[in-house]
Amino acid sequence: MGTRQIFRNTVLAFLLALPNGALATTVYVSNEKDNTITVLDGQSGELKKTISVGQRPRGIVLSADRKALYICASDDDTIQVLDLKTAKITHTLPSGDDPETFALHPNGRFLYVSNEDDNLVTVIDVEKREAVAEIPVGVEPEGIGISPDGKWAIATSETTNMAHWIDTKTNALVKNVLVDSRPRYVAFTPKAEEAWVSAEIGGKVNVIDSASHEIVRRIGFAIPGIESAKLQPVGIAHMKDGPWSFVALGPANHVAVIDRKTYAVEKYLLVGSRVWNLAFSPDGKWLYTTNGTSNDVSIIDVEALKVRKSVATGRFPWGIDVGP
Amino acid sequence: MAWPACLAYALLSLTIGENSAFAAAAEKTTLQIGFLAIEKAPAPALSNREATPKGLGLQGAQLAIRDNGTTGKFLGQSFRLEAVVLPADGDALRAFRELVAKGVRHVVTLLPADRLLQLADSPEAKNVLLYNVGSADDHLRNEACRPNLLHVLPSRAMLADALAQYLVRKRWSRWFLVVGPREADRHFADAIRRAASRFGARIVKEKNWTYSHDARRTAAAEVPLFTQGADYDLLLLADERGDFGEYFAYRSWKPRPIAGTQGLTPTAWHWTHEQWGAAQLQRRFQKHAGRRMQPEDYAAWLAIRAVGEAATRTGKTDFPPLRKYLFGENFALQGFKGQKLTLRPWNHQLRQPILLAAPKALVASAPQEGFLHPKTTLDSLGYDAPESGCTFAPSKDGKTEN
The missing domain is CATH 3.40.50.2300 (Response regulator)
Known part of the structure; x- marks a missing residue:
């Protein structure tokens, strides 16, 4: 057997190892208490590498070209830009104090960052590497969501209890919608008709209509044997082409599967403890959850609605994003 | 203005x-x-x-x-x-x-x-x-x-109940209660006694600390004597002002931890x-x-x-x-x-979890897992509705008599 043949077999074996010939997916997880990013293989869950980054990394998001990872290094008061090829921090972005989390505008250029301590949302131009706007919002801004059409950014303020609608053209506040207690996360539906806001202490997901800015629905949760005070919705992920929306329920250690048309909870999936953020694989077939206190990631088979695997991470996994 | x-x-x-x-x-x-x-x-x-x-x-x-x-x-x-x-x-x-x-x-x-x-x-x-x-x-x-x-x-009852839940869960349920000379100390001791009977702990020994002097230089001699001759899991101190409680740490006759107003303390924050x-x-x-x-x-x-x-x-x-x-x-x-x-x-008491803290670390919070309540586990702390001695008409929907 010639060298060429061996090479071909190797390639073949490699391809066979991937289910249905799917492209490789890579999962990035920030570990709040370890100051690291865990890189996992999306299919096998295998640990690919652990990268040291700044202090208290929380929100993470991939750049538009998927070549870099933006990281909120909260205790360093900065956003770090990690080159994924070299696993090195190439530069930082001026984020304002204590950046907790952020969202990237679909144009790939503007990051909307929540600065908890200053009651501000900072807009950062990632190309020019400078802050281009500061928008005063309510006390302790946390969740940031940008509509898929790029029109709206929403910041949720945890102590003020509002969803602040920001027009991304002018970066001005347009509407402040009072929501249930301690809104943590916001996610627009794929066609941007609705914004879903999770109220951790209120125990509800508030569905806000994008046209009227009114709350049209409050989704509650109930799991037999779990005290209602523990049903605390946090991370939200909507299927792009599919009926389900997923809501992480924090200390209840479950992810709720919700029918987006009827708003009915279809199922609760048991995952790790204090489940926080959620992210889909690029092909939408897998959903990954960060489980803060069990220090792992659960991998959910979206079609079957089953948890397939748990994979260890660093301490206090928080943010998550998935790329090729 | x-x-x-x-x-x-x-x-x-x-x-x-x-x-x-x-x-x-x-x-x-x-x-x-x-x-x-x-x-x-x-x-x-x-x-x-x-x-x-x-x-x-x-x-x-x-x-x-x-x-x-x-x-x-x-x-x-x-x-x-x-x-x-x-x-x-x-x-x-x-x-x-x-x-x-x-x-x-x-x-x-x-x-x-x-x-x-x-x-x-x-x-x-x-x-x-x-x-x-x-x-x-x-x-x-x-x-x-x-x-x-x-x-x-x-309230003190909420604080004492929170501490008791943790200690009972640890099975450190035989307490030596040391009560200071002040009224506040006696109230705290009352709350501790009530918590012990609610959660199944036992006060195996109780003594009043009546010394009025500065114990800084004499604690090493006095505390061992004061705590001698009893068998217990931990010392529970009722010294709200902080006059003597700290001196019980590491000075008792037996090697026992301290809790209450010093050591492991229940607190709102x-x-x-x-x-x-x-x-x-x-x-x-x-x-x-x-x-x-x-x-x-x-x-x-x-x-x-x-x-x-x-x-x-x-x-x-x-x-x-x-x-x-x-x-x-x-x-x-x-x-x-x-x-x-x-x-x-x-x-009109605000329901809230209680923190249990060592001087430089948070140890736990209460309600502790396993202490159940038909409505909310937060009501396992302090005076619950049936035990309440408060007789104003419960203020539901704002219909307070006032």
Whole structure:
């Protein structure tokens, strides 16, 4: 057997190892208490590498070209830009104090960052590497969501209890919608008709209509044997082409599967403890959850609605994003 | 209005004017909230106590007013703190009357129980709510309860129950109770005895610490003798002022941990608490006050946030709708303790998890897993409805007799 043949077999074996010939997916997880990013293989869950980054990394998001990872290094008061090829921090972005989390505008250029301590949302131009706007919002801004059409950014303020609608053209506040207690996360539906806001202490997901800015629905949760005070919705992920929306329920250690048309909870999936953020694989077939206190990631088979695997991470996994 | 305050408002309206989302600012209404405290008379230092925190309670109130204001600017509401801090012999009743005369209807109080009752029973207090952030006395939540009085600070019974749950769960259930000479110490000891019988612990030995001298140099000789001849799991100290409790650590006859007012202590707030977003409040407080947040600061922050929350949710600033909201079923407060804080209708005590802290570390929080309750596990702490000695009509849906 010639060298060429061996090479071909190797390639073949490699391809066979991937289910249905799917492209490789890579999962990035920030570990709040370890100051690291865990890189996992999306299919096998295998640990690919652990990268040291700044202090208290929380929100993470991939750049538009998927070549870099933006990281909120909260205790360093900065956003770090990690080159994924070299696993090195190439530069930082001026984020304002204590950046907790952020969202990237679909144009790939503007990051909307929540600065908890200053009651501000900072807009950062990632190309020019400078802050281009500061928008005063309510006390302790946390969740940031940008509509898929790029029109709206929403910041949720945890102590003020509002969803602040920001027009991304002018970066001005347009509407402040009072929501249930301690809104943590916001996610627009794929066609941007609705914004879903999770109220951790209120125990509800508030569905806000994008046209009227009114709350049209409050989704509650109930799991037999779990005290209602523990049903605390946090991370939200909507299927792009599919009926389900997923809501992480924090200390209840479950992810709720919700029918987006009827708003009915279809199922609760048991995952790790204090489940926080959620992210889909690029092909939408897998959903990954960060489980803060069990220090792992659960991998959910979206079609079957089953948890397939748990994979260890660093301490206090928080943010998550998935790329090729 | 003093001119610096005028200036502050002018600046605020300038920034607000630039943004259409603040349109409501034109019809801005101001809600005044009072803060009334009496400074504690300095006691002779019998131990190496830490310096008394400056502006106790007041600093928490100031931070909360600012937080309310940030929220209020989106709704055309502003909040003003009317703070009065009196010396130990100050006339609290007179100061209270002056606040009410200014139109203040919500008064956060850091006062001893007897002075607080004086205020609550005065004719001026008829259409006023008082928010107790200074007294943990259980009788204020029982026989001496008042319909116009809310308790934001946890009671001694809640603190003792929280500690008991943890100790019982650890199976450290044989306690040696050491009671100090002061009335407060006796009240704390009462709460500990009650907690022991509720959760199945046993007080195997009880002794009064009656020494009135500074124990700093004699503790090594006295504490072993004092604790000799008993078999127990841990020492429970009732020394609220901190005169002698610290000297029991590492000096007892047997190697036993200490808990209660020293050692492992139950508290509404502790500077090492950072879970559930608490780190944010700790940081903001530290920045504002230049010191660590104390339980009284936290309670004052909560009290003013409660008023703010009522104003936000009702969209009003006048008294009747706010009172109705606070005593209604929808009132819930976010207090960085992992679940919502609500009012007990039978005595107006704010339900809340209790932290159990060592001097430099958070050890646990209560309610502890496994202590069940038919309604909310938070009611496993303190006086539950059937045990309550409070006889005012439970304030449901704001129908308070007042």
